[in-house]
Amino acid sequence: MSAIDPVTLSVVQSGLQQVCNEMDLAFVRSAFSPVISEALDRSDGIYSKEDGSLIAQGELGLPVFVGTMQFSTRTVIERAKEIWPGDIFAVNDPYLGGTHLMDVRFHMPFYYKGALFAWLSNTGHWPDTGGMVPGGFSAHATEVEQEGLRFPPVKLYKKGELDQEILSIFLSNMRIADQRIGDIKAQSAALFVGERRLTALLDKYGVDLVNAVIKEMRGRAAQQMRARINTIPDGAYQGISYVDSDGVVNEPLKIDMKIRKEEGALHFDLSGSSPPCQGPMNSVLATTKSSIYLAMKHIFSEVPINAGTFEPLHITDPEGTFLYAKYPRPVSGCAAEVSQRIAEAVFDALAKAIPERLFAAPAGTSGNFALGGYDPARERAYVLYFFSGGGYGGSPQGDGLTNGCSTIGISKSQPVEVLEQRYPVLFDEYSLHEGSGGAGEYRGGFGINYKVRLRRGTARASMVMDHGRFGPNGMAGGAPGGVNRVSVTRAAGEYHPPHLSKDQDIALAVGECVNISTPGGGGYGDARKRDPALVLEDVKRGYYSRDEAQRLFAVVLTGEPFEIDADATEKIRAGR
Secondary structure, three states: OOOOOHHHHHHHHHHHHHHHHHHHHHHHHHOOOHHHHOOOOEEEEEEEOOOOOEEEEOOOOOOHHHHHHHHHHHHHHHHOOOOOOOOEEEEOOHHHOOOOOOEEEEEEEEEEOOEEEEEEEEEEEOOOOOOOOOOOOOOOOOOHHHHOOOOOOEEEEEOOEEOHHHHHHHHHOOOOHHHHHHHHHHHHHHHHHHHHHHHHHHHHHOHHHHHHHHHHHHHHHHHHHHHHHOOOOOEEEEEEEEEOOOOOOOOOEEEEEEEEEEOOEEEEEOOOOOOOOOOOOOOOHHHHHHHHHHHHHHHOOOOOOOHHHHOOEEEOOOOOOOOOOOOOOOOOOHHHHHHHHHHHHHHHHHOOOOHHHOOOOOOOOOOEEEEEEEEOOOOEEEEEEEOOOEOOOOEOOEOOOOOEOOOOOOOOOOOHHHHHHHOOEEEEEEEEEOOOOOOOOEOOOOEEEEEEEEOOOEEEEEEEOOOOOOOOOOEOOOOOOOOOEEEEEEOOEEEOOOOOOEEEEEEEOOOOEEEEEOOOOOOEOOHHHOOHHHHHHHHHOOOOOHHHHHHHHOOOEEOOOOEEOHHHHHHHHHHO
16 A cells, blocks of 8 residues: 555544544443543543554543553453454453453454454443442452452453343442443443444545554654654663552552663663562552553653554563562552552653653542442442542643642542532532642642541441652652641541551541542752742742741741742842
8 A cells, every 4th residue: 555645644543533532422421430420530442453452542541541451452352262243341350451450441342344353442440349348449458359359351242232140240249239230331332332433434434544544653653752762861760669558568668660771762670679568559560561651651742642652662570579460469559559659760760861851740649539338318328439639740841730630540530519419428628738739949739638528327438549658759859749648537536547548447427527638749949949929929829838938948928918038038048
């Protein structure tokens, strides 16, 4: 075939992207669970029939699923004995190319004119898959069976028909089964939408042209990533990050990221990281690799995303570490928390090579909070799953974003009004975590505070969060961001989790509440170089106190309303 002209390439590429975007929208609009319909915790894409490699992914999908769905689709391709149009395989086994048990992947072979053309795959976070705590985030789990129902690739739909026997197994082992059936039908409907839209695209442009575009897209993405990598000086770079604890043993877990740049490629070595841990902060291999992929996409955001993007990235399997979890290690914290520490280690390493491209560490936690109980007014059980935003790190381009989504996603917090309507809770507070942005020439963004009060019935709270021991790192002399804080206000007094931001089965009575403050981002650059006028503005807004302005930024404020004491400020800045 002759070379593809740029216009045709762009049109077909956009068409493939639109197929995925429509799958995203169909999934979101029909899902029952707020974590999908409101928070957008899902992803849809098109994958190669040969090896499951990424062809296109919806723009509204979580970045961490980019890599993992490649591995999961490949697993289904290898294991599927017999496939037909309309078949849909469901799998949540973390060790088979996944994340944690709550992220359930659906895979459907796509046929065009009787021939297999590609696979359509998606992932949705189910708020519960069984296990010993509502929501699946068991902070003290020591084996994967305690986290929920684990299933290998099973054919949930056969030739377009839902298998009621397999469905009954699922629903009999999960809480709030009425929500699960709604999410299952929404997730499968998204794939059927993709089937129709991709068929229309192939009808219009033909198989040969679309295949040629896919090949060209992959080659160009690889070429562009290599070009960006070549802006990094040859050499070896090391980055370090820490997980607070594993939820069972109250000691930090180390991520030791060694990166070697040579000949247009990056080589990643994590072998110096901590050994497998007892608690749920182990990471399966697919999540570990996907975390590196998304970190590089953060750094070189202009590179288009498909399998070619990752070709110059070579990752040595970190055998013998907690970043290569094998059965039966618990893994509920891998996708939401450990993945972000892995990304931070990549950022820390490459900041030494290309500081102009990097930024101080973001909040780096999804703030996984689950509340399960019984609502007597509605005579039904419930599981509320909530994740929250935090501050982004400062950068040479400016201050960090406040209340941004996690490093691994583009998801958003669910509206508190929706949660209050659906569950017996009241949000007493939802505010900025003032002072949490790390000081710097460009300060970090702020996390948030929220307080959830039980209005009726009884409930158990569980949470798997991080950055409670170590705040997000600053860069180029900037200070770390504020830490994550959790407390529970009870009639008997205030309770603080021993593992700071990880705990489970905290019993709540009516009127008792959980208080959470998320981390702020790290600061970038010397705080003494921050424009005093910006410090004054932050103080006027209540972000920092007058004392903090002087202590953190060496800016002296006087009077009422506050004014900058220029002489005193110059003096203390010169004296430090």
